[in-house]
Amino acid sequence: MNGDDLIDRYGRALAGRTGHAVVSAQDERREEVVLRQGRVESTVRTDEAGVVVALDDTGRTVHVATDARSDPAAVVARATRALQHLPQRATEATPARGQAPLVVEPPQPDDALADRTTALLADVAPLLDAHVELRVATTRRRISYLGGDRRGAYTTTRAGVVLRCTRSTGAGTTHLARSGLAAGTWAARALLSSRLVPKMQDELSLPESTADGFRWPELVVVDGEVAAQLVGLLSKSLSAESVHQARSRLASRLDEQVASACLSVVDDPTLTDGPSYGAFDAEGTPTRRKRLVDGGVLRGFLGTAELARLVPATAAGNAWQSNRVSPPRPNGSNLFVEPGPAALPADASTVRIVQSHGLHMANDITGAFSLGATVIVGTAGARRLVHGVTVAGNVLDLLGHVHAVGDELDWSSGSVASYGSPDLLVSGLAIGA
């Protein structure tokens, strides 16, 4: 049973019910291939259809997520019973949300990952001096929505690429990883061949050393892949939910200069070549591009329909589910630092942070982070890799210490959103080795 059929069945079960009700269905296909040393090690394919019913009544919200086999009437009854467990926060029934018409996009043609393994093997062939592991995973979702008499549907595909290389020499073992996101299988191949493999080739060619005696400069370059992860850390402070719960340090700084003038942060679910495209969000609000930080000035927050009423400068349209069985929360989609007009100069700094570990452990309330890193030190012709470095700072403070931005986006995967950034030239980081 596909998503449209599920929507029809649940629409009938909800007919005549008072209060606000939304049905969202997903048809999902996930594929993954693992290639190792020139051969296919494993292939994975998962097909699943599911549905989420959301009831919203007198300020209370309940979600029931289930699969295609459930009886719609029983699911609606369960959701109605569950509402009674929540405190009533309004005296009247929640009105229906969203009036704007939704699109019903035609399904996209299939682009099966399993058909591309030969090409992927050719893409990583230049690296085979090292032990090479390539993981490519694509998740293709057909989202169908019903809220009142409004229906919509679209398809979105996100491809993740992880390239890991290990090189053993008499001097020891070097391990490097590169990763990125793209909007489909073809885009993933382009990312791999034009960006990840050349970077990996360059880094594998560098000698290794310790940082003994090296004097860390004030200005350092944060590679786009690492900077994109820092955007993920920043995203929690840009959530209207965090503002409403008084746990965002940006809560009281609307229209203030919170970042360097060269820095703008944009969320754009409509970016069709971005990894997290969405025509409308999980509450049925049509999406649009938003400049949250514009020239360093804080202009808005990521919101849901309810938070748009509660938090200033918050528009609906950013309610996203982290997975099929999670309720929608305010989050980014394609959330990125806007690229500048030109690449950073090659001599911008003698230190480039190219790999990080442990950023997922950072404090998304205070913004504090301290991570392990691999860096390239030195200038052209005398560059070397240094592992085992620590880099510490606070992402909210770092916003004000961005001196220049590069011109090409790298993407990093969050549980919900895709985070993007070009290379950043920054100061104020504490580096130890």
Place this chain on the structure above:
Amino acid sequence: MSVATTADVELYLPARDALRRRYARHLGATAFVEQAARLAVRFSDGHLQDLTLSEHGGSALRTVDAHAASTFRATGAAGPGALLLAIDGDGAPGSPVPDAEHLAAPEVLESSTDALRDLLHRVDRAAREHDDRVTQVLVDAEVVDRHVTVVTRDDVRQERRHLVYLTVRALARQGQRVTTGFMTPATSGAMADLDGALIGVTVARRAVTSLDARPAPIEHLPVIVGPGRGTVLVHEACCHPLEGDEVRRGSTYAARRGERIAVPDLTIVDDPTVPGAVGSYGFDDEGVTARPTPVVEDGYLRAFLLDEMSGAALGHASTGNGRVDGFRSPVLPRMSNTCVAPGRSSAAEIVADTPRGIYAENVGGGEVVEATGEFVFRVLNGYLVEDGRITDPIEETTVAGRGADVLQAIDRIGDDVALGAAKCGKFGQFLPVGVQGPTLRIASLLVGGTAR
């Protein structure tokens, strides 16, 4: 703790026979069927904000051909009929059929809602009463009930697995400074095992103490990690590279089985049979009976943590460590509960014997590069140790090092074993894992603070 059942094992015997017939020449063939129900709530501002009930079922078939290439197919169709279709068809479990195979409705979880709400109110009340600088208590809570069936060419096994997992954060505010306290109490037993008042006081104390924290140093120092959740250090630094897939990739311990890799007093056991621990199960997700696996014994590397596939590649039997985070995911060799055996020192003696260092009372997660053993590890609540005494709190920081060095640098082992819980991510699969161990001192790690 997992509860074994045999309710409908017989329904799956035809699937077992079909696997045996269809994949007789394959290196491996395993089917995994899951029916799960989950209650998730989010608590803030003193009450439940929203509530999600979910139920899902599905099945997966994994085969490994004679060339060791693995194929995995999964769909949201569960039950013996769907599985038979998969085995006799193209590998994809058949279309969902709304019949008696459907999962049981999650009434058991609906009935848990009131108990969970009461628990979270106790947490909130205790935290706020502990100190009026606590301004917010945030809890993400989940109750999960999974019914798992594993069909191999030899057997059918079934059990029910239960999990209650809270992620609790308290915010404290003093002037412009905001700090957090963090805790992940969890159990595979009854919800009543969790003490709401104790949880609330603990997170509040951690948040409030951090208001006075000073920047952590940037230098190599002795690091003392507290018991229980502190064992995450061993999980990250030492045990990930012992997982079979990483050993196959040439991890830092790949060729060292039988060698002494750690200090003589150190014994590490992966034990999926610890009562109440969140990494416990009766059999793994390939149907192998759970049992303790001593990985490091008196300093010697004794075993790797293996699933069927990595075990076959390395020439050993599975150790019962094949795990998945749901039917959608292929099996990986994973830790269950990482247990460090107690030593002879009291925690007080270890601190008193440390002229200068840091004490990591509460830790977050970590990350390791298995090929090199380089790891980082988050210290959420730490203190300076000066002249054998715990002194000032320090801001959140990270410690870094190499796992192989850590195993040789654990120079004091406490006698105060405690149990903790965490969630561990690997290739996008997040699983509950237990950690059980005493206070440990590592002679030197790089502390990545901000004090210049």
